[in-house]
Amino acid sequence: MRAMPTRRPPFILPLLALPSLIACGQQQSAPEPPPPLAEAAVNAVVQNPGVRREALARAVDLLFSAPETAETRAVVVVHDGRIVAERYGPGYHENTRFVSWSMAKTVTGVLIGLLVADGRLRLDESVPVPAWQRPGDPRGEITLRQLLQMRSGLRHTEAGDPVYESDEVRMLFLDGRDAMAAHAEAQPLEAEPGRQWEYSSNTTVILADIAARALTSSTNPAERRRVLNDYLRSRLFDPLGMKSIVPEYDAAGTLIGGSLMHATARDWAKFGEFLRNQGSVNGAQLVPAGWIEFMTTANPRNPGYGAQTWLNRPQPGDKEPPFPGAPRSAFSMNGHLGQFVLVSPDQGLTVVRLGKTLDGEHEPVRQAIGKIAALFPRKAAT
Template identity: 65%
Template sequence: MFPRPASLIALVLATTSLAACGSPGPAEEPPLSEEALAAVTENPGAPTKALAREVDDLFRMEGLGETRALIVMHDGAIAAERYGEDYDENTRFVSWSMAKTVTALMIGQLVGDGLLRLDQPAPVPRWQRSGDPRADITLRHLLQMRSGLEHTEAGSPPYESSEVRMLFLDGRDDMADYATAQPPEAEPGEKFEYSSNTTVILAGIAARVLSDAEHPEARRRAVSDYLSARLFEPLGATSMVPEFDRAGTLIGGSLMHASARDWAKLGELMRRKGSHRGEQLVPRSWIAEMVRPSPRSPQYGLQTWLNRPTGEEEHPLFPDRAPHSAFSMIGHMGQYVFVSPEQGLTVVRLGHSNAPEREAMLQQLADIVELYPAEGR
């Protein structure tokens, strides 16, 4: 083997160096703004710059809709918090269907008090008439959206929707009466059908067990006082404002208002299995029931969405990107309180996204979640 001339070796090295200089390499990410960095706290539990960038993308990327509030909580402390223009920590945000999960928490407290039973026929007077097949509908059926009642959640045109008719048209003055009047279309427990009207039935049941009075104001006050004394005040969720219909029934499937921080407190309560500062506000066993898959819908528990795979391509969450033990409150137009106990994580996203935007936004939300390792807590 002959030695190579020094000049040839130098030429080869120089050529290689020049080629390397000409290669594009990985694109540099733009610098983070002060606003992006300010959203992340001192000890966020994830790489600060990576978290700041993912949060910033959620607010700034096109095609995701409008994010109005975001809170990331890790191990009980705020890791990141940011608001859109004209919104802040004092703004009350509408729940839409996130209210369903809050209604289920209340039902769980009533079960814990011995006022209701999960697997007994639902105490709806109209259904107790002789020969009425709806008499077999249990509280569990209602909570798991398996009542078998005739229902169309989203219709085209919108006024064909059972939910729209209940909220805004012929059922608006007495929503529970409208919802309980619907005929059966399937055997109780036979199939899953998502229904905001079903949650109003649950709210009507709560009003009846908390008050013997028929007067709307008495019904409203009984439920409002119970929620305040047993849930909102002990939790420190003082911004919560539930809405009621003219008959005094909680609009438990759609309309509660609260700050982003108070929505986060509700998520944290569930992450801690119903406990808050040493006090068991909701029975631990009830939280376990809420996040147990229904026999007819692996992605749904008791008024709560689950991050369990269904075998279908479409999914309300992202089971391929977060632990299957995770769960979420979900509301219309992209309201989420996502909870992952294995990651010690609660993420609140509030805003306005249409269907295609919501799908893309959810993946961006998953980018934030993936910054936190699952530790099997």
């Protein structure tokens, strides 16, 4: 009797083909390796930056190579007190002075903190602006705290349309340019002091005028400029080693404290590190730590803003923080055309990005800075 042929179960053939199918699928879904980095991108990062060197080099490179982050001119990354990445665009270098634009506001905020610590000013008393001291003038109720937190209530329009009607443009470049503080201080109230938050470059010039008045009774422009400049140099810039910084003054001798200071990227990083260390440098407490805490604490009318300093928290109406990837505890100095100093104490991190990106197009730049921050772990609580 002839033996019946052996039949393989019908599912054997598909099983035999399975490894090939899996391999084929793996080949199709395997991501392409990223393109090699340019030599300049690699050399911008130190050998042992504390995170993966290539990842940091790629994150920094994104700020220089992506069209949406143009034009980046300088990036400095400081971790645990040392520069771990530094790169410049064509035509710029470590000795180039970069304009602060509104990053200067945070410097002015620290200046006011020094004067408060000296007992020359008081945070919750009405400010000594002569034009507001006439009987019955409601502006006489404005406090230093309210000015610092952008809650003065003074009439103001920042970055309006048309641009030449914006109050900060008029103050800086048009009818107010020769006596900026007087121009800003002449504005009436549009809200009760303290009740409304409104970003205002003019408010910071008022603070700079108050600082000058706290140091000298002279109205001579040269004397006002000399006294305030000497105070800034001796109490802040020299101890920080910010040798490159050049503040600008108007014709009345008032510091243009809301927008015009010039310094190298490294010196802007030094200022960020000073803030990260709560007002201390090389063991010396230049301004009380509590003042830096005040500047970086949300004010009552805007959870995303402290006192002359931005916080990494959503602005009213926004869902995302300004720098996704950075901790909520981070804060920043922000300036016109995309100047940023991001400070993250929880990570021991300061990131400086300087350049020229049109206002309204900063989101890709902030996202790229956030990607740099996301590479660095938070420090363990002690």
